[in-house]
Structures are given as C-alpha cells and as structure tokens.
Amino acid sequence: MWNKVHTGRVWKYGDDVNTDVIYPGKYTYSDLPPEEMANHALEDLDPEFAKRVQPGDIVVAGRNFGCGSSREQAVSCLKHAGVGVLIAKSFARIYFRNSINQGLPIVQCAAVEGVEPGEEVTVDFSLGKVLTPRGEYSFPPLSEFVMGILEDGGLIPHVRTKLGIG
Amino acid sequence: MGLTFAEKALARKAGLEQVEPGQIVTVQPDKLLTHDNTAAIAKIFREIGVERVARPGINVIVLDHVVPAATEGHATNHQQTRRFVAEQGITNFYDVGEGICHQVLPEKGHALPGYVIVGSDSHTPTAGAFGAFAAGIGRTEAAAVMATGEIWLMVPHSFRIVVKGQVPRGVYAKDIILHIIGDLGADGADYRSVEFAGPVIEEMSVASRMVLCNMVAEMGAKAGVVEPDDKTRAWLKGRTTVSYEDVCADPDASYERVMEYDVGDLSPQVARPHTVDNVVPVTQVAGTRVDQAFIGTCTNGRLEDFEVAAGILRGREVAPHTRLLILPASREVLLAALAEGIVTDLVSAGAVVLNPGCGPCLGAHEGVMAPGEVTVSTANRNFKGRMGCKDSEIYLASPATVAASALTGEITDPREFL
Numbered sequence: 001m002w003n004k005v006h007t008g009r010v011w012k013y014g015d016d017v018n019t020d021v022i023y024p025g026k027y028t029y030s031d032l033p034p035e036e037m038a039n040h041a042l043e044d045l046d047p048e049f050a051k052r053v054q055p056g057d058i059v060v061a062g063r064n065f066g067c068g069s070s071r072e073q074a075v076s077c078l079k080h081a082g083v084g085v086l087i088a089k090s091f092a093r094i095y096f097r098n099s100i101n102q103g104l105p106i107v108q109c110a111a112v113e114g115v116e117p118g119e120e121v122t123v124d125f126s127l128g129k130v131l132t133p134r135g136e137y138s139f140p141p142l143s144e145f146v147m148g149i150l151e152d153g154g155l156i157p158h159v160r161t162k163l164g165i166g
Numbered sequence: 167m168g169l170t171f172a173e174k175a176l177a178r179k180a181g182l183e184q185v186e187p188g189q190i191v192t193v194q195p196d197k198l199l200t201h202d203n204t205a206a207i208a209k210i211f212r213e214i215g216v217e218r219v220a221r222p223g224i225n226v227i228v229l230d231h232v233v234p235a236a237t238e239g240h241a242t243n244h245q246q247t248r249r250f251v252a253e254q255g256i257t258n259f260y261d262v263g264e265g266i267c268h269q270v271l272p273e274k275g276h277a278l279p280g281y282v283i284v285g286s287d288s289h290t291p292t293a294g295a296f297g298a299f300a301a302g303i304g305r306t307e308a309a310a311v312m313a314t315g316e317i318w319l320m321v322p323h324s325f326r327i328v329v330k331g332q333v334p335r336g337v338y339a340k341d342i343i344l345h346i347i348g349d350l351g352a353d354g355a356d357y358r359s360v361e362f363a364g365p366v367i368e369e370m371s372v373a374s375r376m377v378l379c380n381m382v383a384e385m386g387a388k389a390g391v392v393e394p395d396d397k398t399r400a401w402l403k404g405r406t407t408v409s410y411e412d413v414c415a416d417p418d419a420s421y422e423r424v425m426e427y428d429v430g431d432l433s434p435q436v437a438r439p440h441t442v443d444n445v446v447p448v449t450q451v452a453g454t455r456v457d458q459a460f461i462g463t464c465t466n467g468r469l470e471d472f473e474v475a476a477g478i479l480r481g482r483e484v485a486p487h488t489r490l491l492i493l494p495a496s497r498e499v500l501l502a503a504l505a506e507g508i509v510t511d512l513v514s515a516g517a518v519v520l521n522p523g524c525g526p527c528l529g530a531h532e533g534v535m536a537p538g539e540v541t542v543s544t545a546n547r548n549f550k551g552r553m554g555c556k557d558s559e560i561y562l563a564s565p566a567t568v569a570a571s572a573l574t575g576e577i578t579d580p581r582e583f584l
Contacts, residue, residue: 064353072306093357093388094304096320101306108188140188145318156214159310165215 008058015062019074021045038081055082066095103154109137168416170324172359175299199285202231205246210309220315228267233523236531265496265522268292268464275406279394280413294379297394323422328364331430336581339374340564344435348445356386373468384442437562457539459572462493466544475569484516485575529554
C-alpha cells in the first residue's frame with residue numbers, strides 16, 4: 001500500500017527517457033503477466049535495472065520522462081518491478097496521466113540534481129517535498145482526489161471504490 | 167495576479183477562486199468526445215461494473231475513423247458503439263457520414279466558449295478555436311468519465327503566442343503553425359496551454375483558428391485556445407440554444423513564455439518526413455515527385471481549404487502520375503462545397519472525392535500508400551507508417567501547396583499559381 005511519506009533507493013537517469021526504452025514496442029501487443037513485464041522494464045536503457053531493482057526503489061530522472069507513445073505498459077512495467085515513486089523534472093503529458101491512473105505516485109521536481117544512483121531520498125506527499133542528500137526540492141502537493149486514486153491503486157479500482165462496487 | 171485562460175477556465179469549473187500551474191483539480195467536463203474507440207471504452211466502462219453512464223448528456227460520439235467500415239471487424243466495432251449508444255440513451259451520436267469528430271463537435275454546437283472538453287483523441291484541442299479548454303485523454307480515463315461524470319486535470323503552465331505582420335500571399339494558417347512547431351520542436355509545449363493572440367489571429371477566420379489549435383498537439387500541448395470574438399459568436403449562431411459565457415485570460419496573467427512571431431516574411435512551409443517539427447520553406451523541397459496529394463482531415467478539410475484548392479485547380483488537370491484525394495471534414499462542408507460548385511471544379515481537374523471522415527490520414531483505408539511512394543498532405547502527422555506503409559514518405563503542407571503540387575506532380579510553391 002502506498003504511503004504519504006516514502007523513502008527509497010534511487011535509480012538515476014537523464015532527459016528524454018522515452019516509452020520505447022522503458023518498455024520496448026515489440027512487447028506492447030503481447031499480453032504479458034506482471035512479473036514478465038517487470039523483467040523488461042527499462043530494458044533498452046539500463047539492463048541492470050530489472051535484475052537489481054528492489055520493492056520501494058525510486059526512479060529519478062531529468063526532463064520529458066515518458067515521451068513517445070501513449071502505451072500504458074510503460075508505467076505498469078515499472079510498477080510491477082516494485083518502483084514506489086517516479087520523480088522527474090518533467091513528464092510527457094500522457095505518461096504523467098497514465099502514471100497516476102495506474103496508481104504509480106509521480107512527482108515533478110528537480111531532485112535529480114541532488115542525488116546520485118544508489119542513494120536514498122524521501123518523498124513527503126503531504127508537504128510536497130523531496131529530501132535528497134544534497135538539498136530539499138518542493139513540488140505542488142497532489143490534490144486529495146489524486147491521493148485517493150493512488151491510495152486505491154489506480155483509477156479503475158478508485159472508481160469502483162467510490163461507486164461502492166465490489 | 168491575473169489568470170491565464172487555462173487557469174481561469176479550470177478554476178471556474180472546479181469552483182475555485184484561484185488555481186496555479188501544477189495544481190490538480192477535479193472537474194465535471196461539459197463534453198466527453200469519443201469516436202470509433204467508443205466500443206473499446208465501453209468495454210472498460212463495463213469492467214468498472216457500472217450499469218449507467220453518469221451524465222449521458224455530455225457524451226458526444228462520432229463514428230469517423232474508418233467509415234464506412236473497411237472490414238467486418240470495423241463494422242462490428244461500429245455496431246457495438248451503436249448498441250452502447252442505444253442502451254445508454256446517448257442522444258449526441260453522429261453515425262457514419264456526418265464527419266470528423268473535431269469538426270462535428272463544433273458544428274453541432276458542442277464546443278462553446280468557456281467549456282471544458284475532454285476527448286479520447288489527441289486532436290481534441292481543435293475545439294480551443296471556440297474559446298473552450300479542450301484536451302485529449304486516454305481510453306481508461308474516458309471510461310472513468312462515463313462512470314463518474316468527472317475527471318482530474320492538472321492546471322497547465324501557459325504560453326502566449328502573439329502573431330503579427332502582414333500575412334504574405336500564399337501563406338495560410340497551416341504555414342504559420344508549421345513554422346511555430348518547427349521553431350519550438352515536437353515537445354516544445356509539453357503539457358502547456360497555448361494561447362494564440364495578436365492581429366493576425368484576430369483577422370483569421372474561425373476555420374483557420376481551428377488549424378492552429380488542432381496542431382498544438384504536435385508540439386506536445388495539452389490545449390490551444392483563441393479568445394472568442396464576434397467571428398466566434400457569428401459562427402456559433404443557430405448551432406446551440408445553450409447560453410455561454412466567454413472565459414478570457416486576464417491582461418496581467420502570468421505566462422511561462424510569451425513569444426512573438428512576425429509572419430510578414432514567412433513563405434509557404436512544409437514538414438518533411440518523419441516528424442512534424444522537421445519544417446522547411448517549400449522552396450527547399452520543391453521538385454520532389456508526388457504520387458498522392460491529399461486535401462482534407464480535421465486540420466484542413468473545411469470550405470476555405472477547398473476554395474483555395476479550387477482556385478488553383480479550376481480549369482486545369484492534375485498531373486498524370488499523381489492521385490488527388492479530396493476529403494471534406496463533414497457533411498456540412500461537403501454540402502457547402504457542392505453548392506459552390508467547388509466539387510465540380512475539383513472532380514473535373516481529376517480529384518477523387520472521399521466521404522467525410524478521417525480517411526487516409528491514419529492509414530487504415532482509402533488511399534493507403536505503397537513502398538517508395540510520396541504523399542503531400544494537409545494532415546497533421548507525417549510519422550513513419552502513418553498512412554499505412556512504413557516505407558513511404560509524407561510531407562505536410564497547406565491546401566494551396568498540396569493543390570499546386572497535385573497540378574505539377576511534384577512539391578510546388580503555390581505562389582506560382584495564385
């Protein structure tokens with residue numbers, strides 16, 4: 001379950017990480033089970049990632065993360081791999097929406113400037129702050145509505161809960 | 167501090183006095199636009215477990231992508247959409263032949279100033295030409311809007327693009343927006359709301375403003391908008407009985423960027439394969455052999471576009487090795503073009519007229535290309551494979567440039583024929 005304060009180990013990447021390197025196009029039309037999707041996460045950018053990622057790890061990147069195709073798997077493969085939070089200077093718009101709607105917490109700030117791979121950062125969603133070894137970075141707090149989506153694990157479970165279904 | 171258009175439109179819908187960029191608000195959109203993907207969305211909607219669409223009045227459903235159906239699969243998809251429409255009592259349904267969703271939406275009075283519109287199509291921002299805040303969303307989200315009647319939206323940062331100067335002969339809205347996209351890049355306006363303003367925009371027809379807003383998606387923008395004026399109101403007259411209220415940016419609004427473009431020296435522009443920001447003056451690619459010329463789509467399939475094309479092609483003949491495809495954006499546009507004799511002019515010149523819809527633009531039917539072929543098109547995307555063949559090339563240009571190119575059989579500066 002998602003926490004409003006989350007501490008995790010960092011995987012650090014640069015600008016313009018596109019959806020093809022996050023989740024290659026050749027898998028998008030195969031209906032792979034979650035653990036197999038996780039095995040391909042970031043395959044064409046960092047082959048070590050899928051082997052060594054731990055539950056709760058945090059991906060921290062530069063600008064325009066998730067640019068390219070609208071495929072929702074580019075979010076869900078990271079979620080299935082155990083990533084707890086995504087932080088980037090900016091996200092491609094559809095990726096940003098997909099992330100929240102798939103229940104993966106997402107933060108826009110420049111934390112990438114204050115952290116090196118393998119270090120820990122703490123994200124406080126209530127205060128809208130990321131604490132890094134070399135400074136604190138603010139982001140606009142998420143609305144209660146979005147918090148609700150994340151707590152329920154994504155948009156569809158959220159809507160079901162809200163409407164009192166199952 | 168004043169508010170930008172996007173801030174004001176979203177604050178108003180969310181019932182808030184003030185919002186800031188980055189803030190997430192929950193709104194009840196005025197309209198939800200879906201097309202041939204309605205059947206897929208309805209499937210997700212049923213998985214949620216809801217029986218009835220929360221606010222069926224906001225649904226606007228237009229079958230446009232592959233119409234009439236090209237295969238049994240497409241036909242079944244349309245059938246499922248019609249059943250969903252009947253079952254849910256959705257009244258704003260426009261079946262095969264009515265036109266492209268982004269054209270039909272305003273024609274039927276569903277795109278009004280101050281509205282917040284979401285649509286499961288990336289070119290939903292087209293409705294910004296009427297002073298609406300209009301953004302594309304995913305299928306899952308569209309299903310959730312059907313189930314709940316609401317959606318979360320992030321308040322975007324805003325760009326203000328001021329266009330001035332005397333627009334030269336042979337230069338149109340398409341050339342202006344291609345030039346801007348070439349300048350800013352394919353992600354140059356990612357997640358931004360883009361406000362178009364200045365004397366050139368004020369002078370522009372509503373149809374030309376739609377060209378600008380349609381193409382903001384090609385620089386990553388969430389929405390594009392032109393402030394409503396007398397032209398907007400005249401265009402909307404008789405199309406709706408709903409009273410609407412203009413939402414305009416405050417003069418002291420705070421923009422992330424304000425840009426000024428003087429188009430006084432602009433020449434006709436062309437986007438080369440395979441990205442929309444790969445833009446050069448037409449003179450740089452003039453002489454490229456053209457197999458197919460295509461005038462239409464939600465970008466440039468309106469009456470003024472065919473008037474310009476007819477002005478160039480009337481009394482002449484399309485080059486023998488070139489196919490010219492004409493695709494009015496809606497039944498209304500087709501009827502107007504028929505009434506003006508434009509269809510006769512174009513067909514006499516050798517054009518093939520396709521029924522209103524998305525047609526060849528997305529490469530699913532009607533005008534698919536062969537390996538090695540070149541199309542010059544008035545559409546909004548030239549991605550590899552977009553028109554059904556990954557080994558073909560698409561150049562994007564204005565209707566005038568496409569018409570002139572059809573005539574000579576090679577990419578041609580339209581000013582030679584004006």
